Amino acid sequence: MPLWKLILAYDGTPFHGWQIQPGLSTVQGTLAAAILHVTGEDVLPQGSGRTDTGVHALGQVASFELAAPIPAQNLHRALNRALPPSIRILSLEAAPEGFHARYSAVRKTYEYRIFPHDRWQPGLPDRICSPMLAPWVWDCRWPLDLDRMQQAAQDVLGTHDFTSFAASDPDRTARKAGSTVEASNVRTIFASDWTHRDELLVYRVTGSGFLHHMVRNLVGAFVDAGAGRIAAGDIAKIIAAQSRSAAGPTAPASGLFLVEVVY
Incomplete structure (x- = not known):
């Protein structure tokens, strides 16, 4: 399955932090919903760390796998169209095998x-x-x-x-x-x-x-x-x-x- 690494920026003001929470708007949950909308695949992107409610990011990193072989440029463009203006994917690329946004960080x-x-x-x-x-x-x-x-x-x-x-x-x-x-x-x-x-x-x-x-x-x-x-x-x-x-x-x-x- 293709493994993707993306760098994203977001205004944390409208979100209850990064980590998905039932009934609350979070960055991770919003990104997962955009991936589902674009690809039809229900995946949970893994972040480099959990930013708290109201905390912002200029270079958060996330990784996730997809079954569908979508070209990087098409996936990048489609996800940004599906995301709210408060979240933007700055870059998206194929990640090496074994890469994990959180556990690979030094x-x-x-x-x-x-x-x-x-x-x-x-x-x-x-x-x-x-x-x-x-x-x-x-x-x-x-x-x-x-x-x-x-x-x-x-x-x-x-x-x-x-x-x-x-x-x-x-x-x-x-x-x-x-x-x-x-x-x-x-x-x-x-x-x-x-x-x-x-x-x-x-x-x-x-x-x-x-x-x-x-x-x-x-x-x-x-x-x-x-x-x-x-x-x-x-x-x-x-x-x-x-x-x-x-x-x-x-x-x-x-x-x-x-x-x-x-x-």
Whole structure:
């Protein structure tokens, strides 16, 4: 059976995340419905990971098999016509035997975007976040120090146990039920940087993998550092605690984008 790999972008605002859920609109379910409409085959595309409700993607990867030998260009065009405007397939190609969008991935890159209200010049009024931008950023109202946020971001580089930044994952717990092997929360972060771009504060992180809500929890802690609620050096202590209660709040989903998956 032909095995297909596709890269897609989507606005996560109208969806209840990637993973199919009964009675709810999801990206995976919408893509599966488009495949059924175009090919008549009932398949469930596998994604590189589960983005949460409201999280967006610039480079999500999915894979699926089809019985029908449809030319790639025809399938690509037909699927985009069947999908809503909030989802677009950027590329579609035959995948090598054994390829799996999730299990073949070796690293992922996420980006988080914050709209800062302060203008960095004293005496000027706060900036106002346009409703045309609000669904894709965190409209953050606290003054933030970019240097402190960047300093804090450096302390997550390398290999660590990120239990302090992992939300409870019911699906992961269910998969491990009855198993004597404990799921590891150890991940390796290769890059972790804040920049000021297009009048936004942008966090970009590349890692071997990410735990449930991990990027959003990291951003929440970095914002605490930028706002002066914790010291930038406290990130290392939070990691060492290996307790979710040691870290700060979870950043809103609206600012998070899955940017790239490397195989």
